[in-house]
Amino acid sequence: MNSVSKIRLGIIGGGQLGKMLILASRNLGFYEITILDPDPDCPASKIADHHIVERWDSEKGIIELSKMSDIITYEVEHTNVDVLKSLERKGKIVRPSAGVLEIINNKLLQKRFLLENKLPTAGLIKVNPKAEDFRDLKLPVVQKTCRGGYDGRGVLIIKDKEDIEKIFPVDSFLEEKVSIKKELAILVARSTRGEIKVYPLVEMYFNEKNICDMVIAPARVPLSIHRKSEKLAIECIKKLDGVGLFAIEMFLTKDNEVLINEISPRVHNSGHYTIEASKTSQFEQHLRAISGLPLGSTELLIPAVMVNLLGEPGFEGEPVIEGLEKALSVDGLKFHFYSKPKTFPFRKMGHFTVLDKSLKGAISKALKIKKVLKIKSQEARQGWQTGESH
Ligand SMILES: Nc1ncnc2c1ncn2[C@@H]1O[C@H](COP(=O)(O)OP(=O)(O)O)[C@@H](O)[C@H]1O
Ligand SMILES: [Mg+2]
DSSP, X not given: OOOOOOEEEEEEXXXXXXXXXXXXXXXXXXXXXXXXXXXXXXXXXXXXXXXXXSOTTOHHXXXXXXXXXXXXXXXXXXXXXXXXXXXXXXXXXXXXXXXXXXXXXXHHHHHHHXXXXXXXXXXXXXXXXXXXXXXXXOSOEEEEESSSOOTTTXXXXXXXXXHHTTOOSSSEEEEEOOOEEEEEXXXXXXXXXXXXXXXXXXXXXXXXXXXXXXXXXXXXXXHHHHHHHHHXXXXXXXXXTOOEEEEEEEEEXXXXXXXXXXXXXXXXXXXXXXXXXXXXXXXXXXXXXXXXXXXXXXXXXXXXXXXXXXXXXXXXXXXXXXXXXXXXTSTTEEEEEOOOSOBOTTOEEEEEEEEOSSHHHHHHHHHHHHHHOEEEESSBOTTGGXXXXX
């Protein structure tokens, strides 16, 4: 594309990922953005040009969005593939395509895609297991629901008889339990022209609720593991025929094997560090990839550690940022708040990234600030243990 006037972009979802995508589009300056999100106060609402207040999977909402957009993309996966497919048939552009989303939206289809393409992943043991199937099974195994899972919901590690009683009574499958040494993630982008760029491999850490807590860039693993993961990420996006920015979660096993765990066809929490630490952020890269533009350099300029700021357990209500002064006094700390009007336990409220010439330095600064920077509220919440986590 040699000349560009205005690109009307529709984004399904208006959370923090949507907000950061819009911020990147503002620098480029030639986007008009419409979001589709049921929450009138969602993070992206204040900076989008237009906001359709409807559910992410609403047929009416998606059709309205398509009328206002040259290109449709998404920052959530729980939308309506059938409606997107029918829009594609009418010539509307959806990137990544509805077909790709259909595979990824169903963890069983995703698993089969990986197995059929000989991409390394934990073995599939049984589809729709029933209690009696466990009689002949060697434990542990992992049950995953086909749909609706995120942040560890819909994943059950079955270690003993008691766990068997907890299995989810919905469409699901069992896979081998992996002995994980490290959880890793890698971003890869592919443009409409077929150009591919991969970011450095990073380490991901999760809290007790299985929500991403911290990301370390680059991953502290041997060079051979970096190269292997990059090759796998490239193969994966090519085989999917994906267009856009994808995040691929991987496991480094105790035997130093790299296995693909799951694919996200969108900008991702593991890539927030790229805003400050990379030559091109994941958000700008996604825009370039889906808009027919050349991809930017993925070079890491400086080591970085990203920490998610989750709503502090025990608090619910208008957020109060505790420890901000201390945090902002740290050399190389970049603070991001998503402006959600309400905090609740484990809600993703913001993040910070620490940049430092040495990765060790970045980690130690990040851990120090993680202890003092808290998102609370004026009033304590009763019964917070049952809190949601999105
Ligand atoms: N096969 C497995 N073996 C061991 N642990 C696993 C396996 N699959 C998932 N897990 C653990 O469960 C977490 C959530 O699983 P994942 O498939 O990534 O689901 P989600 O969609 O919730 O992110 C992973 O980050 C990992 O810690
Ligand atoms: Mg995951």
